[in-house]
Amino acid sequence: MLLLAWAIAMVLWGMAHGTSNIERGVDIPIVFNGVSDDLVLIDQSARAVNIRVLGSRAALRDARLERMEYRVDVSGAQRGEAVYDIDPGRIEEQLPAGARIAAGSPASLELKFARRARKSIRVRADIVGEPAEGYNVAWVEVDPPYVWLSGDRREVVSMREAITEPLEIRGASESLEREVRLALPDHVWMEEARPLKVRVQVDEIPKSRERKR
Numbered sequence: 001m002l003l004l005a006w007a008i009a010m011v012l013w014g015m016a017h018g019t020s021n022i023e024r025g026v027d028i029p030i031v032f033n034g035v036s037d038d039l040v041l042i043d044q045s046a047r048a049v050n051i052r053v054l055g056s057r058a059a060l061r062d063a064r065l066e067r068m069e070y071r072v073d074v075s076g077a078q079r080g081e082a083v084y085d086i087d088p089g090r091i092e093e094q095l096p097a098g099a100r101i102a103a104g105s106p107a108s109l110e111l112k113f114a115r116r117a118r119k120s121i122r123v124r125a126d127i128v129g130e131p132a133e134g135y136n137v138a139w140v141e142v143d144p145p146y147v148w149l150s151g152d153r154r155e156v157v158s159m160r161e162a163i164t165e166p167l168e169i170r171g172a173s174e175s176l177e178r179e180v181r182l183a184l185p186d187h188v189w190m191e192e193a194r195p196l197k198v199r200v201q202v203d204e205i206p207k208s209r210e211r212k213r
Contacts, residue, residue: 023054023102026065028091030109034075040152041074042187043112049086055099068094077113084109117153118191120146123182124161125198129170137169138201147196151188159188167198176200 027048035041049070053060070091072084088104095101123142131137142164149156164180179195 021054022057022060023052024060024065025050025052026068028065028068028070031069031071033071033073034077036075036077038116039077039079039113040116040187041111042114042152043110045110046106049088049091049104049106051088051091051104052102053095053099054102055095059096059098072109074111074113077111079113079115082111082113084111114187115153116150117156118148118150119156119159120148121159122146122161123164123196125164125180125200126166126183127200128166128168129172131169131202132171132173134205135173135202136205138203140201141199143197143199144194147182148191149184149188150191151184152186155185155188159185164196164198167200169200169202172200172202173204175202 027050029048030044030046032041053065068091070086074082074084085108086104086106088101091104092101123145125140125142127137127140147162149159149162162182162184165183167176167178167180169176177197177199180198182190182196184190
């Protein structure tokens, strides 16, 4: 009888904890669909929709909130600013039975679009420091020497060269070859995502011949 009573108590305890409502906060990432090829998104007031989900433990366990996303169709957007309302119902319909949205923010999303441009531009390696005493830099080579950039027209058009992230050669006594990235302004990117290689030829300075006495 004691064992039976203990078993019943455990079942009732489990049911109570499985059905009691709890609240959980989560950020739902915002994803954009339909961005025009001649536009680039340069500013947004929020990158996620923060919601408070209320429901049973079982419902929240099955919700898989970390896999959810909020999609915004911007196919009709034009250059300039635009405001899109956030519809919590589109998130709530992804929740399982027994869960609902208790609160959410923001109520709207402010976006800013700019004209997009592309340009082929020369790459320059940013070499920092000096080689070891008795050595000098003979030449520096970047592969590829030119890249296609795309992004915010104002930034792309004003660029004369693309500079790599700093490459430290201080104290080097031999040639170097490194993979580097470009140090690009915001809303500008390489059209072809490929690694850049910088080769720095470091040579020993020939010693001057001793003068004949």
